[in-house]
Amino acid sequence: MSERGAKKFDVLIIGAGPAGIAAACAAAESGASVGIVDDNPGPGGQIWRGLPADENLARKSGHDGEQAEWHARLQRAQVKHFYGTRIVAQGTPGTLVAETYEDTFSFEYKKLILAAGARERFLPFPGWTLPGVMGAGGWQSLVKSGCVPIGNQFRVVIAGSGPLLLAVGAFVYKMDSQVRPQLLMIAEQAPASRIRRFAFKLLGHGKKLLEAMQLRIALAGVPYRTGTWPIRAGGAGKLEWVELTNGQKTWRVECDYLACGFHLVPNTELAELLGCELRGGFVRVNEVQETTAENVFCAGEPVGIGGVETALIEGQIAGYAAAGKSESARKSTRECAAARRFAALLEETFALRGELRELPAADTFVCRCEDVTFARLARHSGWRDAKLHTRCGMGPCQGRVCGPAAEFLFGWKVDSVRPPIFPARVESLAMIGSAKE
Numbered sequence: 001m002s003e004r005g006a007k008k009f010d011v012l013i014i015g016a017g018p019a020g021i022a023a024a025c026a027a028a029e030s031g032a033s034v035g036i037v038d039d040n041p042g043p044g045g046q047i048w049r050g051l052p053a054d055e056n057l058a059r060k061s062g063h064d065g066e067q068a069e070w071h072a073r074l075q076r077a078q079v080k081h082f083y084g085t086r087i088v089a090q091g092t093p094g095t096l097v098a099e100t101y102e103d104t105f106s107f108e109y110k111k112l113i114l115a116a117g118a119r120e121r122f123l124p125f126p127g128w129t130l131p132g133v134m135g136a137g138g139w140q141s142l143v144k145s146g147c148v149p150i151g152n153q154f155r156v157v158i159a160g161s162g163p164l165l166l167a168v169g170a171f172v173y174k175m176d177s178q179v180r181p182q183l184l185m186i187a188e189q190a191p192a193s194r195i196r197r198f199a200f201k202l203l204g205h206g207k208k209l210l211e212a213m214q215l216r217i218a219l220a221g222v223p224y225r226t227g228t229w230p231i232r233a234g235g236a237g238k239l240e241w242v243e244l245t246n247g248q249k250t251w252r253v254e255c256d257y258l259a260c261g262f263h264l265v266p267n268t269e270l271a272e273l274l275g276c277e278l279r280g281g282f283v284r285v286n287e288v289q290e291t292t293a294e295n296v297f298c299a300g301e302p303v304g305i306g307g308v309e310t311a312l313i314e315g316q317i318a319g320y321a322a323a324g325k326s327e328s329a330r331k332s333t334r335e336c337a338a339a340r341r342f343a344a345l346l347e348e349t350f351a352l353r354g355e356l357r358e359l360p361a362a363d364t365f366v367c368r369c370e371d372v373t374f375a376r377l378a379r380h381s382g383w384r385d386a387k388l389h390t391r392c393g394m395g396p397c398q399g400r401v402c403g404p405a406a407e408f409l410f411g412w413k414v415d416s417v418r419p420p421i422f423p424a425r426v427e428s429l430a431m432i433g434s435a436k437e
């Protein structure tokens, strides 16, 4: 797969989640030569992770009809895929530097669609680095891939914020009863008043309302505590308990896993590197998903955290537009506007409460890659100053975890994105360097 030389496409898509898959199908069916790149071993992104290559197998292994259909459509479309491949930087204009485990090479594109998705937001609190404390979606992914022990004897608390908490809860309930862990509670930091308002506003989004009702029914026996958040986790060498508060009282729950994430943060690093303008932390696009950078489109979570349905609509629009079928692209713009209103509603509902800024103690690590504590960071005046003096944000995650946390805790802006956007091999660095000469 890793033959050398630039791989050239009319339309190159970064990310094979729902947005990237929809973009690839739309562009390829419109006659463009299309390449799709994802650093995972296969397509599916976060929500459809581990989607088997065969449609029937996909259905049999519990993937729902929509996933299997999109996957079959992707298989039928003339799309060249590059899985296990990561874009690490921009090369010369119109090219990107990519690497696999074995090789470094470049892609050349006429139009680029960024569909890089989102990641969980983590907030530091005492004990958050203990084994057993994980992101909610991260824990789900590890369970799906068989990387963490699971069974009836394990007790799970899901905490943080956002609809992902409910999705992970429902995932637990769908597990075979022989291996299903005990789900003790879901703690949502957003106050009950906002959740009620959200539920009321869902009346204007029929499909979403149905999904929300299905989730609540699936989780009928599980306490869903709004206005509740974790303040401390503890145990001897691994998680044994979590302390939760609702602002008035604090209590301890014994558990083996704390699946904890505070909504999602868009992956905008590549877009920023390519000069795309952001607005409110998201990539700014027009009605056909065009960014402010020439020949660059963006779809899915980097444009707004709106869930799989929004990602699919935006992906299709971007795919058609990038392939020059602007009429087809514009057919879905009304549907897209409604989807974006839903994304805005999510942002408003799951906005973080101020009390969460008080979670870290002086010795709590904020940057867990470089072991930088809250107290060490608090001495600095901004992200750049802190980075220069403490190395925060300079470890393997390149600030993807501590950057959004520092932004929330201190109000710092992560002011620049530099290549490579992921730790890269020396060969890739050389290629990036030679592109600049």
Ligand SMILES: Cc1cc2nc3c(=O)[nH]c(=O)nc-3n(C[C@H](O)[C@H](O)[C@H](O)COP(=O)(O)OP(=O)(O)OC[C@H]3O[C@@H](n4cnc5c(N)ncnc54)[C@H](O)[C@@H]3O)c2cc1C
Pocket (backbone or CB within 6 Å): 014, 015, 016, 017, 018, 019, 020, 037, 038, 039, 040, 044, 045, 046, 047, 048, 085, 086, 087, 088, 115, 116, 117, 118, 119, 120, 137, 138, 140, 141, 164, 167, 168, 264, 267, 270, 299, 300, 301, 302, 306, 307, 308, 311
């Ligand atoms: C950890 C996690 C778990 C989630 N689980 C659920 C769930 O169970 N149910 C639910 O409804 N929603 C879930 N979501 C939300 C869900 O991801 C979105 O609703 C939807 O998948 C968005 O689709 P997307 O195509 O925009 O992004 P994604 O599905 O995130 O796809 C983006 C893809 O781009 C790849 N990528 C990013 N940058 C690069 C690069 N530089 N080079 C190569 N590849 C790159 C990523 O690895 C990823 O595969 C989850 C989100 C997260 C972060």
